Amino acid sequence: MVAEASNKTISVTLRVWRQAGPNQPGSFVDYTAKGLNTNMSFLELLDVVNDDITRQGGEPIAFAHDCREGICGTCSLVIDGKPHGPHRGVASCQTYVRSFADGAVITVEPFRARPFPVVKDLITDRAAFDKIQQAGGYISVRTGAAPDANANAVPKEDAELAMDAAACIGCGACVAACKNASAMLFVAAKVSHLGLMPQGQPERDKRVLAMVNTADDLGFGSCTNQYECSAACPKLISHDFIARLNRDYIGATFRSAFTPASANTGGGA
Amino acid sequence: MSLIGNLFRSTVGRKFLMAVTGFILVGFVTGHLVGNLQVFAHPDKINGYAHFLQSLGPALWVVRLGLLAAVGIHIWAAVTLTLESKQARGPEPYGVKKWIRASVASRYMRLTGLVVLAFIAYHLAHFTIGAAGADTFKTRLAEYQMQEEFHLLGFPIVAKGQTVHDVYSMVFLGFSSPVVALFYMLAVALLTVHLLHGFDSMFQTIGWRSSKWSAALRTVTVLYCLAYLAGNLAIPGAILAGLVKPAPGTTAAQRIAAVAPASLAQR
Numbered sequence A: 001m002v003a004e005a006s007n008k009t010i011s012v013t014l015r016v017w018r019q020a021g022p023n024q025p026g027s028f029v030d031y032t033a034k035g036l037n038t039n040m041s042f043l044e045l046l047d048v049v050n051d052d053i054t055r056q057g058g059e060p061i062a063f064a065h066d067c068r069e070g071i072c073g074t075c076s077l078v079i080d081g082k083p084h085g086p087h088r089g090v091a092s093c094q095t096y097v098r099s100f101a102d103g104a105v106i107t108v109e110p111f112r113a114r115p116f117p118v119v120k121d122l123i124t125d126r127a128a129f130d131k132i133q134q135a136g137g138y139i140s141v142r143t144g145a146a147p148d149a150n151a152n153a154v155p156k157e158d159a160e161l162a163m164d165a166a167a168c169i170g171c172g173a174c175v176a177a178c179k180n181a182s183a184m185l186f187v188a189a190k191v192s193h194l195g196l197m198p199q200g201q202p203e204r205d206k207r208v209l210a211m212v213n214t215a216d217d218l219g220f221g222s223c224t225n226q227y228e229c230s231a232a233c234p235k236l237i238s239h240d241f242i243a244r245l246n247r248d249y250i251g252a253t254f255r256s257a258f259t260p261a262s263a264n265t266g267g268g269a
Numbered sequence B: 001m002s003l004i005g006n007l008f009r010s011t012v013g014r015k016f017l018m019a020v021t022g023f024i025l026v027g028f029v030t031g032h033l034v035g036n037l038q039v040f041a042h043p044d045k046i047n048g049y050a051h052f053l054q055s056l057g058p059a060l061w062v063v064r065l066g067l068l069a070a071v072g073i074h075i076w077a078a079v080t081l082t083l084e085s086k087q088a089r090g091p092e093p094y095g096v097k098k099w100i101r102a103s104v105a106s107r108y109m110r111l112t113g114l115v116v117l118a119f120i121a122y123h124l125a126h127f128t129i130g131a132a133g134a135d136t137f138k139t140r141l142a143e144y145q146m147q148e149e150f151h152l153l154g155f156p157i158v159a160k161g162q163t164v165h166d167v168y169s170m171v172f173l174g175f176s177s178p179v180v181a182l183f184y185m186l187a188v189a190l191l192t193v194h195l196l197h198g199f200d201s202m203f204q205t206i207g208w209r210s211s212k213w214s215a216a217l218r219t220v221t222v223l224y225c226l227a228y229l230a231g232n233l234a235i236p237g238a239i240l241a242g243l244v245k246p247a248p249g250t251t252a253a254q255r256i257a258a259v260a261p262a263s264l265a266q267r
Helices: A040-057 A129-138 A158-168 A173-177 A184-197 A203-216 A228-232 A242-257 B003-009 B011-040 B041-056 B058-088 B109-129 B167-175 B176-206 B212-241 B251-259 B261-266
Strands: A009-019 A024-035 A105-109 A117-119 B151-153 B153-158
Touching: A009 A040, A024 A040, A024 A105, A129 A184, A129 A203, A158 A184, A173 A184, A173 A228, A184 A203, A184 A228, A184 A242, A203 A242, A203 B003, A203 B011, A242 B003, A242 B011, A242 B176, B003 B011, B011 B058, B011 B109, B011 B167, B011 B176, B011 B212, B041 B151, B041 B153, B041 B167, B058 B109, B109 B167, B109 B176, B167 B212, B167 B251, B176 B212
Parallel strands: A009 A105
Antiparallel strands: A009 A024, B151 B153
Protein backbone atom coordinates (compact mmCIF):
# COMPACT_ATOMS: atom_id res chain seq x y z
CA MET A 1 0.00 0.00 0.00
CA VAL A 2 1.52 3.31 -1.01
CA ALA A 3 0.31 6.42 0.76
CA GLU A 4 -1.04 9.26 -1.30
CA ALA A 5 1.54 11.99 -1.81
CA SER A 6 0.62 14.76 0.56
CA ASN A 7 2.01 18.11 1.51
CA LYS A 8 -0.14 18.28 4.61
CA THR A 9 1.82 18.98 7.76
CA ILE A 10 0.86 18.81 11.43
CA SER A 11 2.44 19.63 14.76
CA VAL A 12 2.34 17.38 17.80
CA THR A 13 3.72 17.27 21.32
CA LEU A 14 5.55 14.09 22.28
CA ARG A 15 5.55 13.19 25.96
CA VAL A 16 8.49 10.78 26.07
CA TRP A 17 9.82 8.61 28.88
CA ARG A 18 13.45 9.56 29.49
CA GLN A 19 15.64 7.34 31.62
CA ALA A 20 19.44 7.62 31.57
CA GLY A 21 20.15 3.96 32.25
CA PRO A 22 19.05 0.73 33.96
CA ASN A 23 17.64 1.11 37.47
CA GLN A 24 17.79 4.90 37.24
CA PRO A 25 14.82 7.12 37.92
CA GLY A 26 12.98 8.23 34.80
CA SER A 27 10.35 10.80 33.92
CA PHE A 28 8.24 12.11 31.05
CA VAL A 29 9.69 15.00 29.03
CA ASP A 30 7.67 16.99 26.47
CA TYR A 31 9.02 17.73 22.98
CA THR A 32 7.23 19.78 20.36
CA ALA A 33 7.56 18.65 16.76
CA LYS A 34 6.37 21.11 14.11
CA GLY A 35 5.77 20.90 10.37
CA LEU A 36 5.61 17.10 10.22
CA ASN A 37 4.75 15.46 6.91
CA THR A 38 1.78 13.25 7.76
CA ASN A 39 3.18 10.39 5.70
CA MET A 40 6.29 9.99 7.79
CA SER A 41 6.38 6.96 10.07
CA PHE A 42 6.29 7.23 13.82
CA LEU A 43 9.95 6.25 14.06
CA GLU A 44 10.82 8.95 11.50
CA LEU A 45 8.99 11.39 13.74
CA LEU A 46 11.32 10.32 16.57
CA ASP A 47 14.29 10.75 14.17
CA VAL A 48 13.15 14.33 13.43
CA VAL A 49 12.76 15.11 17.12
CA ASN A 50 16.19 13.58 17.80
CA ASP A 51 17.73 15.82 15.09
CA ASP A 52 16.41 18.86 16.94
CA ILE A 53 17.58 17.58 20.31
CA THR A 54 21.05 16.80 18.95
CA ARG A 55 21.34 20.21 17.29
CA GLN A 56 20.54 21.82 20.61
CA GLY A 57 23.28 19.75 22.25
CA GLY A 58 20.93 17.36 24.08
CA GLU A 59 20.98 13.60 24.42
CA PRO A 60 18.77 12.04 21.70
CA ILE A 61 15.89 9.75 22.65
CA ALA A 62 17.06 6.12 22.56
CA PHE A 63 14.58 3.76 20.88
CA ALA A 64 14.92 0.29 19.40
CA HIS A 65 14.42 -0.24 15.67
CA ASP A 66 15.81 -2.33 12.87
CA CYS A 67 13.94 -3.32 9.71
CA ARG A 68 11.20 -0.63 9.90
CA GLU A 69 9.09 -3.00 7.81
CA GLY A 70 7.12 -4.62 10.63
CA ILE A 71 8.85 -7.97 10.48
CA CYS A 72 11.87 -7.98 12.81
CA GLY A 73 10.14 -7.35 16.14
CA THR A 74 12.77 -4.88 17.31
CA CYS A 75 10.62 -1.77 17.61
CA SER A 76 8.56 -1.57 20.75
CA LEU A 77 7.01 1.63 22.21
CA VAL A 78 3.72 2.02 24.02
CA ILE A 79 2.03 4.89 22.21
CA ASP A 80 -0.85 6.57 24.04
CA GLY A 81 -1.38 3.53 26.26
CA LYS A 82 -1.34 0.88 23.53
CA PRO A 83 1.68 -1.19 22.48
CA HIS A 84 2.68 -0.36 18.87
CA GLY A 85 0.21 2.51 18.68
CA PRO A 86 -3.41 2.93 17.72
CA HIS A 87 -3.80 0.48 14.83
CA ARG A 88 -4.65 -3.20 14.76
CA GLY A 89 -2.07 -5.66 13.48
CA VAL A 90 0.63 -3.03 12.98
CA ALA A 91 4.04 -2.53 14.61
CA SER A 92 5.26 0.91 15.77
CA CYS A 93 7.44 1.28 12.67
CA GLN A 94 4.38 0.93 10.42
CA THR A 95 2.41 3.51 12.36
CA TYR A 96 2.25 6.84 10.55
CA VAL A 97 1.93 10.43 11.65
CA ARG A 98 -1.35 10.70 9.70
CA SER A 99 -2.94 8.58 12.43
CA PHE A 100 -2.64 11.49 14.85
CA ALA A 101 -4.54 14.76 15.01
CA ASP A 102 -2.87 18.15 14.60
CA GLY A 103 -1.92 19.44 18.03
CA ALA A 104 -2.15 16.01 19.68
CA VAL A 105 -0.19 15.22 22.82
CA ILE A 106 1.25 11.72 22.29
CA THR A 107 2.61 9.75 25.23
CA VAL A 108 5.47 7.41 24.32
CA GLU A 109 6.91 4.98 26.86
CA PRO A 110 8.74 1.67 26.95
CA PHE A 111 7.14 -1.77 27.35
CA ARG A 112 6.72 -2.21 31.10
CA ALA A 113 7.48 -5.59 32.61
CA ARG A 114 9.87 -6.73 35.33
CA PRO A 115 11.50 -9.29 32.97
CA PHE A 116 11.99 -6.47 30.38
CA PRO A 117 14.18 -3.98 32.29
CA VAL A 118 14.66 -0.56 30.71
CA VAL A 119 18.13 -0.17 29.21
CA LYS A 120 17.72 3.48 28.28
CA ASP A 121 14.74 5.73 27.51
CA LEU A 122 12.43 3.62 25.32
CA ILE A 123 14.73 0.61 24.94
CA THR A 124 14.04 -2.48 27.02
CA ASP A 125 16.09 -5.64 27.33
CA ARG A 126 13.90 -8.45 25.99
CA ALA A 127 16.48 -11.21 26.42
CA ALA A 128 13.96 -12.98 28.66
CA PHE A 129 12.21 -14.12 25.47
CA ASP A 130 15.49 -15.64 24.25
CA LYS A 131 15.76 -17.57 27.51
CA ILE A 132 12.24 -18.96 27.02
CA GLN A 133 13.19 -19.97 23.46
CA GLN A 134 16.39 -21.63 24.65
CA ALA A 135 14.37 -23.67 27.15
CA GLY A 136 12.51 -25.51 24.39
CA GLY A 137 11.60 -23.41 21.35
CA TYR A 138 13.50 -25.64 18.95
CA ILE A 139 13.56 -29.13 17.48
CA SER A 140 16.59 -31.40 17.79
CA VAL A 141 17.56 -32.70 14.35
CA ARG A 142 20.51 -34.61 13.02
CA THR A 143 22.19 -32.54 10.37
CA GLY A 144 23.30 -34.21 7.18
CA ALA A 145 21.81 -34.67 3.78
CA ALA A 146 18.53 -32.75 3.44
CA PRO A 147 15.53 -35.08 3.79
CA ASP A 148 13.20 -35.46 0.86
CA ALA A 149 10.85 -32.49 0.84
CA ASN A 150 7.74 -34.65 0.77
CA ALA A 151 8.87 -37.40 3.14
CA ASN A 152 6.78 -36.01 5.98
CA ALA A 153 3.14 -35.53 5.02
CA VAL A 154 1.63 -32.51 6.82
CA PRO A 155 -2.08 -31.75 6.48
CA LYS A 156 -2.59 -28.39 4.79
CA GLU A 157 -4.77 -27.14 7.71
CA ASP A 158 -2.06 -27.96 10.23
CA ALA A 159 0.58 -26.26 8.12
CA GLU A 160 -1.56 -23.11 7.87
CA LEU A 161 -2.29 -23.08 11.60
CA ALA A 162 1.38 -23.64 12.42
CA MET A 163 2.24 -20.74 10.11
CA ASP A 164 -0.26 -18.50 11.95
CA ALA A 165 1.63 -19.23 15.16
CA ALA A 166 5.03 -18.95 13.50
CA ALA A 167 4.15 -15.41 12.40
CA CYS A 168 5.14 -14.29 15.92
CA ILE A 169 8.07 -11.84 15.66
CA GLY A 170 8.79 -11.99 19.41
CA CYS A 171 8.42 -8.23 19.94
CA GLY A 172 6.87 -8.50 23.42
CA ALA A 173 3.75 -6.41 22.75
CA CYS A 174 1.65 -9.19 24.33
CA VAL A 175 3.55 -8.78 27.59
CA ALA A 176 3.29 -4.99 27.39
CA ALA A 177 -0.46 -5.08 26.75
CA CYS A 178 -1.30 -7.65 29.43
CA LYS A 179 -2.29 -6.21 32.79
CA ASN A 180 -0.41 -9.13 34.35
CA ALA A 181 2.66 -8.78 32.09
CA SER A 182 2.09 -12.39 31.05
CA ALA A 183 4.10 -13.92 28.21
CA MET A 184 1.44 -16.53 27.46
CA LEU A 185 0.75 -15.44 23.88
CA PHE A 186 4.44 -15.53 22.98
CA VAL A 187 5.00 -18.92 24.66
CA ALA A 188 1.78 -20.25 23.12
CA ALA A 189 2.85 -19.18 19.61
CA LYS A 190 6.28 -20.78 19.95
CA VAL A 191 4.93 -23.99 21.51
CA SER A 192 2.12 -24.28 18.97
CA HIS A 193 4.04 -23.71 15.76
CA LEU A 194 6.34 -26.63 16.60
CA GLY A 195 3.65 -28.70 18.29
CA LEU A 196 1.51 -28.67 15.13
CA MET A 197 4.32 -30.14 13.01
CA PRO A 198 5.37 -33.80 12.92
CA GLN A 199 8.99 -32.73 13.51
CA GLY A 200 7.93 -31.12 16.78
CA GLN A 201 6.29 -34.19 18.29
CA PRO A 202 9.24 -35.99 19.99
CA GLU A 203 9.96 -33.02 22.25
CA ARG A 204 6.41 -31.71 22.51
CA ASP A 205 5.76 -32.44 26.20
CA LYS A 206 9.25 -31.54 27.32
CA ARG A 207 9.05 -28.30 25.35
CA VAL A 208 5.79 -27.01 26.77
CA LEU A 209 6.75 -27.82 30.37
CA ALA A 210 10.18 -26.23 30.05
CA MET A 211 9.00 -23.08 28.25
CA VAL A 212 6.10 -22.34 30.63
CA ASN A 213 8.18 -23.05 33.73
CA THR A 214 11.00 -20.85 32.39
CA ALA A 215 8.56 -17.99 31.72
CA ASP A 216 7.28 -18.37 35.30
CA ASP A 217 10.81 -18.35 36.69
CA LEU A 218 11.68 -15.22 34.72
CA GLY A 219 8.85 -13.41 36.52
CA PHE A 220 6.18 -13.04 33.82
CA GLY A 221 2.61 -12.91 35.16
CA SER A 222 -0.27 -15.27 34.53
CA CYS A 223 -3.13 -15.21 32.02
CA THR A 224 -6.55 -13.85 33.02
CA ASN A 225 -8.14 -14.54 29.61
CA GLN A 226 -8.80 -10.90 28.73
CA TYR A 227 -7.21 -11.21 25.28
CA GLU A 228 -5.50 -7.82 25.35
CA CYS A 229 -2.38 -9.61 24.06
CA SER A 230 -3.86 -10.80 20.79
CA ALA A 231 -5.53 -7.40 20.27
CA ALA A 232 -2.17 -5.64 20.62
CA CYS A 233 -0.17 -8.22 18.63
CA PRO A 234 1.23 -6.69 15.42
CA LYS A 235 0.91 -10.13 13.79
CA LEU A 236 -2.59 -10.77 15.25
CA ILE A 237 -1.57 -14.12 16.77
CA SER A 238 -4.79 -15.67 18.08
CA HIS A 239 -5.33 -16.39 21.78
CA ASP A 240 -6.68 -19.77 20.59
CA PHE A 241 -3.02 -20.77 20.83
CA ILE A 242 -3.11 -19.99 24.57
CA ALA A 243 -5.96 -22.50 24.98
CA ARG A 244 -3.83 -24.96 23.04
CA LEU A 245 -0.85 -24.20 25.28
CA ASN A 246 -2.97 -24.79 28.41
CA ARG A 247 -4.20 -28.12 27.05
CA ASP A 248 -0.66 -29.17 26.09
CA TYR A 249 0.76 -28.13 29.46
CA ILE A 250 -1.86 -29.91 31.57
CA GLY A 251 -1.68 -32.99 29.32
CA ALA A 252 2.12 -33.05 29.50
CA THR A 253 1.97 -32.63 33.28
CA PHE A 254 -0.23 -35.71 33.68
CA ARG A 255 1.64 -37.72 31.03
CA SER A 256 5.04 -37.01 32.58
CA ALA A 257 3.70 -38.07 35.98
CA PHE A 258 2.42 -41.45 34.82
CA THR A 259 4.54 -42.46 31.82
CA PRO A 260 7.33 -44.85 32.85
CA ALA A 261 10.85 -43.61 32.21
CA SER A 262 13.77 -45.77 31.17
CA ALA A 263 15.91 -46.99 34.06
CA ASN A 264 18.94 -47.09 31.71
CA THR A 265 19.88 -50.53 33.00
CA GLY A 266 21.35 -51.52 29.64
CA GLY A 267 24.15 -48.98 29.85
CA GLY A 268 25.61 -47.82 26.56
CA ALA A 269 26.83 -44.51 25.23
CA MET B 1 8.60 -30.54 38.55
CA SER B 2 6.23 -33.26 39.65
CA LEU B 3 2.50 -33.45 38.98
CA ILE B 4 1.63 -31.71 42.24
CA GLY B 5 4.47 -29.25 41.76
CA ASN B 6 3.31 -28.33 38.26
CA LEU B 7 -0.32 -27.97 39.31
CA PHE B 8 0.29 -25.98 42.49
CA ARG B 9 3.38 -23.97 41.52
CA SER B 10 3.24 -23.11 37.83
CA THR B 11 0.96 -20.32 36.61
CA VAL B 12 -0.82 -22.57 34.11
CA GLY B 13 -1.27 -25.27 36.77
CA ARG B 14 -2.84 -22.87 39.25
CA LYS B 15 -5.08 -21.43 36.53
CA PHE B 16 -6.17 -25.02 35.81
CA LEU B 17 -7.01 -25.50 39.50
CA MET B 18 -9.00 -22.25 39.40
CA ALA B 19 -10.93 -23.49 36.36
CA VAL B 20 -11.66 -26.91 37.86
CA THR B 21 -12.76 -25.50 41.22
CA GLY B 22 -14.74 -22.83 39.37
CA PHE B 23 -16.50 -25.57 37.41
CA ILE B 24 -17.40 -27.37 40.66
CA LEU B 25 -18.69 -24.14 42.19
CA VAL B 26 -20.74 -23.24 39.10
CA GLY B 27 -22.31 -26.70 39.35
CA PHE B 28 -23.04 -26.13 43.02
CA VAL B 29 -24.63 -22.67 42.67
CA THR B 30 -26.78 -23.96 39.80
CA GLY B 31 -28.05 -26.91 41.82
CA HIS B 32 -28.46 -24.69 44.87
CA LEU B 33 -30.63 -22.25 42.90
CA VAL B 34 -32.82 -25.01 41.47
CA GLY B 35 -33.31 -26.39 44.99
CA ASN B 36 -34.10 -22.96 46.39
CA LEU B 37 -36.69 -22.16 43.73
CA GLN B 38 -38.88 -24.75 45.49
CA VAL B 39 -39.68 -21.95 47.95
CA PHE B 40 -42.26 -20.82 45.38
CA ALA B 41 -44.00 -24.23 45.58
CA HIS B 42 -45.87 -25.87 48.47
CA PRO B 43 -43.94 -25.68 51.82
CA ASP B 44 -43.69 -29.50 51.72
CA LYS B 45 -41.27 -29.19 48.83
CA ILE B 46 -38.43 -27.08 50.25
CA ASN B 47 -38.89 -28.40 53.79
CA GLY B 48 -38.82 -31.99 52.58
CA TYR B 49 -35.81 -31.24 50.37
CA ALA B 50 -33.95 -29.52 53.23
CA HIS B 51 -34.73 -32.46 55.52
CA PHE B 52 -33.41 -34.84 52.88
CA LEU B 53 -30.09 -32.91 52.67
CA GLN B 54 -29.79 -32.81 56.48
CA SER B 55 -30.48 -36.54 56.68
CA LEU B 56 -27.48 -37.36 54.45
CA GLY B 57 -25.26 -37.16 57.55
CA PRO B 58 -21.61 -37.98 56.73
CA ALA B 59 -22.27 -37.65 52.98
CA LEU B 60 -23.43 -34.06 53.57
CA TRP B 61 -20.15 -33.33 55.33
CA VAL B 62 -18.13 -34.86 52.51
CA VAL B 63 -19.90 -32.51 50.08
CA ARG B 64 -19.55 -29.53 52.41
CA LEU B 65 -15.82 -30.10 52.96
CA GLY B 66 -15.35 -30.68 49.23
CA LEU B 67 -17.03 -27.36 48.43
CA LEU B 68 -15.03 -25.63 51.14
CA ALA B 69 -11.82 -27.04 49.65
CA ALA B 70 -12.92 -25.85 46.17
CA VAL B 71 -13.55 -22.32 47.51
CA GLY B 72 -10.25 -22.42 49.38
CA ILE B 73 -8.19 -23.51 46.36
CA HIS B 74 -10.01 -21.04 44.08
CA ILE B 75 -9.19 -18.14 46.41
CA TRP B 76 -5.64 -19.29 47.15
CA ALA B 77 -4.85 -19.55 43.42
CA ALA B 78 -6.46 -16.16 42.75
CA VAL B 79 -4.54 -14.41 45.53
CA THR B 80 -1.12 -15.89 44.74
CA LEU B 81 -1.48 -15.34 40.98
CA THR B 82 -2.69 -11.77 41.50
CA LEU B 83 0.22 -10.89 43.77
CA GLU B 84 2.74 -12.38 41.31
CA SER B 85 1.11 -10.61 38.37
CA LYS B 86 1.29 -7.28 40.18
CA GLN B 87 5.02 -7.93 40.69
CA ALA B 88 5.43 -8.79 37.02
CA ARG B 89 4.58 -5.27 35.83
CA GLY B 90 7.85 -4.05 37.32
CA PRO B 91 8.88 -1.00 39.29
CA GLU B 92 7.33 1.65 37.07
CA PRO B 93 3.62 1.72 36.17
CA TYR B 94 2.44 2.93 32.77
CA GLY B 95 1.90 6.68 32.46
CA VAL B 96 -1.03 6.02 30.13
CA LYS B 97 -2.65 2.61 29.67
CA LYS B 98 -5.79 1.85 27.71
CA TRP B 99 -7.92 -1.25 27.67
CA ILE B 100 -8.27 -2.60 24.15
CA ARG B 101 -10.98 -5.22 24.42
CA ALA B 102 -11.03 -6.82 27.88
CA SER B 103 -14.66 -7.23 28.95
CA VAL B 104 -15.90 -5.09 31.84
CA ALA B 105 -16.67 -8.24 33.89
CA SER B 106 -13.08 -9.46 33.45
CA ARG B 107 -11.65 -6.22 34.88
CA TYR B 108 -13.50 -6.56 38.17
CA MET B 109 -13.08 -10.29 38.92
CA ARG B 110 -11.11 -9.60 42.09
CA LEU B 111 -13.66 -7.08 43.39
CA THR B 112 -16.72 -9.19 42.55
CA GLY B 113 -14.98 -12.25 43.99
CA LEU B 114 -14.36 -10.42 47.26
CA VAL B 115 -18.01 -9.38 47.61
CA VAL B 116 -19.11 -12.94 46.82
CA LEU B 117 -16.76 -14.22 49.56
CA ALA B 118 -18.30 -11.81 52.07
CA PHE B 119 -21.73 -12.94 50.91
CA ILE B 120 -20.87 -16.65 51.35
CA ALA B 121 -19.78 -15.94 54.94
CA TYR B 122 -23.00 -14.04 55.67
CA HIS B 123 -25.21 -16.55 53.87
CA LEU B 124 -23.75 -19.46 55.90
CA ALA B 125 -24.19 -17.47 59.13
CA HIS B 126 -27.75 -16.61 58.12
CA PHE B 127 -29.28 -19.85 56.85
CA THR B 128 -26.82 -22.64 57.79
CA ILE B 129 -25.31 -21.77 61.19
CA GLY B 130 -27.88 -19.30 62.52
CA ALA B 131 -25.43 -16.69 63.79
CA ALA B 132 -27.09 -13.86 61.85
CA GLY B 133 -30.85 -13.31 62.09
CA ALA B 134 -30.94 -15.93 64.85
CA ASP B 135 -34.54 -15.24 65.92
CA THR B 136 -35.89 -16.54 62.60
CA PHE B 137 -33.38 -19.43 62.28
CA LYS B 138 -34.93 -22.79 61.44
CA THR B 139 -34.09 -24.32 64.85
CA ARG B 140 -35.88 -21.47 66.65
CA LEU B 141 -39.07 -21.80 64.60
CA ALA B 142 -41.86 -24.28 65.30
CA GLU B 143 -41.35 -27.62 63.52
CA TYR B 144 -43.23 -28.09 60.28
CA GLN B 145 -45.50 -31.08 59.83
CA MET B 146 -45.37 -32.61 56.32
CA GLN B 147 -48.80 -32.54 54.71
CA GLU B 148 -47.88 -34.95 51.93
CA GLU B 149 -45.07 -37.40 51.26
CA PHE B 150 -41.96 -35.78 49.67
CA HIS B 151 -40.53 -37.53 46.62
CA LEU B 152 -37.22 -36.91 44.90
CA LEU B 153 -36.75 -38.45 41.43
CA GLY B 154 -39.61 -40.84 42.26
CA PHE B 155 -38.07 -42.06 45.51
CA PRO B 156 -40.06 -41.42 48.72
CA ILE B 157 -37.83 -39.31 50.98
CA VAL B 158 -39.91 -37.79 53.79
CA ALA B 159 -43.15 -39.37 55.03
CA LYS B 160 -46.46 -37.55 55.41
CA GLY B 161 -47.00 -36.27 58.95
CA GLN B 162 -43.28 -36.21 59.83
CA THR B 163 -42.09 -33.02 61.55
CA VAL B 164 -39.11 -31.25 59.98
CA HIS B 165 -37.31 -27.86 60.26
CA ASP B 166 -39.39 -25.05 58.76
CA VAL B 167 -36.90 -23.77 56.16
CA TYR B 168 -39.80 -22.32 54.17
CA SER B 169 -40.71 -19.91 56.95
CA MET B 170 -37.05 -19.09 57.65
CA VAL B 171 -36.59 -17.94 54.06
CA PHE B 172 -39.77 -15.85 54.02
CA LEU B 173 -38.99 -14.24 57.38
CA GLY B 174 -35.35 -13.68 56.45
CA PHE B 175 -36.20 -11.86 53.22
CA SER B 176 -38.92 -9.73 54.79
CA SER B 177 -36.03 -7.55 56.02
CA PRO B 178 -35.21 -5.06 53.21
CA VAL B 179 -31.52 -4.74 54.18
CA VAL B 180 -31.01 -8.51 54.08
CA ALA B 181 -32.97 -9.02 50.85
CA LEU B 182 -31.20 -6.14 49.08
CA PHE B 183 -27.76 -7.41 50.15
CA TYR B 184 -28.64 -10.84 48.77
CA MET B 185 -29.76 -9.26 45.49
CA LEU B 186 -26.58 -7.17 45.22
CA ALA B 187 -24.40 -10.20 45.97
CA VAL B 188 -26.05 -12.48 43.39
CA ALA B 189 -25.83 -9.68 40.81
CA LEU B 190 -22.08 -9.39 41.42
CA LEU B 191 -21.71 -13.18 41.37
CA THR B 192 -23.42 -13.11 37.96
CA VAL B 193 -20.89 -10.52 36.76
CA HIS B 194 -18.12 -12.81 38.09
CA LEU B 195 -19.57 -15.74 36.12
CA LEU B 196 -19.98 -13.60 33.00
CA HIS B 197 -16.18 -13.73 32.68
CA GLY B 198 -15.52 -16.90 34.64
CA PHE B 199 -17.86 -19.23 32.77
CA ASP B 200 -16.25 -19.17 29.32
CA SER B 201 -12.87 -18.39 30.85
CA MET B 202 -12.92 -21.91 32.35
CA PHE B 203 -13.03 -23.39 28.88
CA GLN B 204 -10.07 -21.28 27.73
CA THR B 205 -7.97 -22.30 30.74
CA ILE B 206 -8.73 -25.98 30.36
CA GLY B 207 -7.92 -25.59 26.67
CA TRP B 208 -11.27 -26.41 25.11
CA ARG B 209 -12.19 -22.96 23.80
CA SER B 210 -11.36 -21.97 20.23
CA SER B 211 -12.58 -19.33 17.81
CA LYS B 212 -14.50 -22.06 15.95
CA TRP B 213 -17.17 -22.15 18.65
CA SER B 214 -16.29 -19.27 21.00
CA ALA B 215 -19.27 -17.20 19.81
CA ALA B 216 -21.65 -20.06 20.68
CA LEU B 217 -19.90 -20.50 24.03
CA ARG B 218 -20.30 -16.77 24.70
CA THR B 219 -24.03 -17.00 23.93
CA VAL B 220 -24.42 -19.95 26.30
CA THR B 221 -22.49 -18.00 28.96
CA VAL B 222 -24.72 -14.93 28.65
CA LEU B 223 -27.94 -16.99 28.61
CA TYR B 224 -26.81 -19.02 31.62
CA CYS B 225 -25.91 -15.83 33.52
CA LEU B 226 -29.26 -14.20 32.70
CA ALA B 227 -31.19 -17.27 33.84
CA TYR B 228 -29.08 -17.54 36.97
CA LEU B 229 -29.56 -13.86 37.80
CA ALA B 230 -33.32 -13.97 37.17
CA GLY B 231 -33.79 -17.03 39.39
CA ASN B 232 -31.65 -15.64 42.17
CA LEU B 233 -33.19 -12.16 42.15
CA ALA B 234 -36.67 -13.68 42.13
CA ILE B 235 -36.42 -15.30 45.57
CA PRO B 236 -35.51 -12.31 47.77
CA GLY B 237 -37.10 -9.87 45.27
CA ALA B 238 -40.54 -11.46 45.12
CA ILE B 239 -40.65 -12.01 48.89
CA LEU B 240 -39.51 -8.46 49.72
CA ALA B 241 -41.93 -6.90 47.23
CA GLY B 242 -44.75 -9.06 48.59
CA LEU B 243 -45.42 -10.58 45.16
CA VAL B 244 -45.51 -14.01 46.78
CA LYS B 245 -47.01 -14.46 50.23
CA PRO B 246 -46.18 -17.32 52.61
CA ALA B 247 -48.66 -20.20 52.45
CA PRO B 248 -51.53 -19.83 54.94
CA GLY B 249 -50.98 -21.65 58.22
CA THR B 250 -47.17 -21.57 58.11
CA THR B 251 -45.14 -19.87 60.85
CA ALA B 252 -44.04 -17.23 58.35
CA ALA B 253 -47.63 -16.35 57.45
CA GLN B 254 -48.64 -16.07 61.11
CA ARG B 255 -45.60 -14.00 62.12
CA ILE B 256 -45.78 -11.59 59.20
CA ALA B 257 -49.53 -11.08 59.82
CA ALA B 258 -48.86 -10.51 63.54
CA VAL B 259 -45.86 -8.18 63.20
CA ALA B 260 -47.08 -5.68 60.63
CA PRO B 261 -50.63 -6.39 59.56
CA ALA B 262 -51.30 -2.86 58.32
CA SER B 263 -48.25 -2.37 56.11
CA LEU B 264 -48.38 -5.86 54.64
CA ALA B 265 -52.08 -5.65 53.94
CA GLN B 266 -51.51 -2.64 51.68
CA ARG B 267 -49.13 -4.55 49.43
